[in-house]
Amino acid sequence: MTEISAKKQRIYQEAARLFQDRGYAATSMRAIAGAVDLEVSSLYSHIRSKEELLQEICFRTAGQFMDAMQAIRRKWDNPVRQLEEIIRFHTRLALQDPTSATVFSDEWKHLGPEEVKSFVSMRRNYEQQFLEILVQGQRAGLIRDLPRHWIMHTIISGLAWLYRTQHPVPPDEQEHLIQTLLAMNLHGIIKSQNV
Amino acid sequence: MTEISAKKQRIYQEAARLFQDRGYAATSMRAIAGAVDLEVSSLYSHIRSKEELLQEICFRTAGQFMDAMQAIRRKWDNPVRQLEEIIRFHTRLALQDPTSATVFSDEWKHLGPEEVKSFVSMRRNYEQQFLEILVQGQRAGLIRDLPRHWIMHTIISGLAWLYRTQHPVPPDEQEHLIQTLLAMNLHGIIKSQNV
DNA sequence: GTCTATAACTTGATAGAC
DNA sequence: GTCTATCAAGTTATAGAC
Numbered sequence A, B: 001m002t003e004i005s006a007k008k009q010r011i012y013q014e015a016a017r018l019f020q021d022r023g024y025a026a027t028s029m030r031a032i033a034g035a036v037d038l039e040v041s042s043l044y045s046h047i048r049s050k051e052e053l054l055q056e057i058c059f060r061t062a063g064q065f066m067d068a069m070q071a072i073r074r075k076w077d078n079p080v081r082q083l084e085e086i087i088r089f090h091t092r093l094a095l096q097d098p099t100s101a102t103v104f105s106d107e108w109k110h111l112g113p114e115e116v117k118s119f120v121s122m123r124r125n126y127e128q129q130f131l132e133i134l135v136q137g138q139r140a141g142l143i144r145d146l147p148r149h150w151i152m153h154t155i156i157s158g159l160a161w162l163y164r165t166q167h168p169v170p171p172d173e174q175e176h177l178i179q180t181l182l183a184m185n186l187h188g189i190i191k192s193q194n195v
Numbered sequence C: 001g002t003c004t005a006t007a008a009c010t011t012g013a014t015a016g017a018c
Numbered sequence D: 001g002t003c004t005a006t007c008a009a010g011t012t013a014t015a016g017a018c
Helices: A006-022 A029-035 A050-075 A079-096 A098-106 A113-139 A148-158 A171-187 B006-022 B029-035 B050-075 B079-096 B098-106 B113-139 B148-158 B171-187
Strands: none
Touching: A006 A029, A006 A050, A006 A098, A029 A050, A050 A079, A050 A098, A050 A113, A079 A098, A079 A113, A079 A148, A079 A171, A113 A148, A148 A171, A148 B148, A148 B171, A171 B148, A171 B171, B006 B029, B006 B050, B006 B098, B029 B050, B050 B079, B050 B098, B050 B113, B079 B098, B079 B113, B079 B148, B079 B171, B113 B148, B148 B171
């Protein structure tokens, strides 16, 4: 039972917002303290260090992606459907918690050497599973025989604007957005289908 | 005729590499000085400040994108061909100078307030021109009637992995990569064309 | 142009009173 | 848990000798 005090949660939340806006390295403990109306030294009653804040955000979000990937592969066996669900998950997470998504995506390099190793290893695992889905889709003749690494990076990277740009899509447009993203990634944007 | 000494160029180059690896805020003048085998104070014989280094990289790359956009719109009038050329340019620049592309894309927020304003204004101009191409393509019935902002962000964001990931694609694979990116963006990855 | 020395300031983190 | 006070180290940048 890990009890997390309300104040501790507040600190994590404000830190994440500052990391998103200014980046980890440009965010001082004084800035975080100011955001939660405390003196710097008081922060250390709740957290061990600045880096601990970054670790929590990065690995919590990494865990969410790993869990989603595993759940999707268990629930469906059609690789195209699995891809659809992955795009769905990325989209929902990006819209629901763009702050954590940005910090997870852009600030992990400021983790300590050990943590970077662990983080990169998790990401490699995630990408490996993504590639396996593409292999299955290509073997089944459902997905074009394009280089899988390029497909994967283009899809994942193509979703990153959802958290990086300021415009949060309102909740009632979320399903429309997802349908559009699926259409673009799966069928492209060209009308005439003379391929 | 602005003459740029070899040493000054070396400083810019090493600074860009360090900004790419560690981020602007986490890169010290000492690190830059060390990379070019000088003492910190000697740097100031060649440059005015740390931020000047960032400014040069960001605005030089921004200028390249603006120039390319203008040249493409002058040279072709088919909007789909214009999109193709834009994707081509992004790809070539990302492979040829991934360091500048990364700093341009990720570190502009550390510019001073005035420079940020100018930078964002250039980007808005670029995006406006991109959207106009999509409008023309949709009016001509060539491009699907999907929300144009979402199309634009997905395409641009989907190319960002080209400079963010470590794997530089070897020069002899560049044309294959471009063809694949065009195929994915324009026609998607799904084989069956029952749309 | 490059150096040593240093100014002026900010950084993350700690000690100890309350 | 929160504070004041403080530390040691690091930051960008400058002054002035050579």
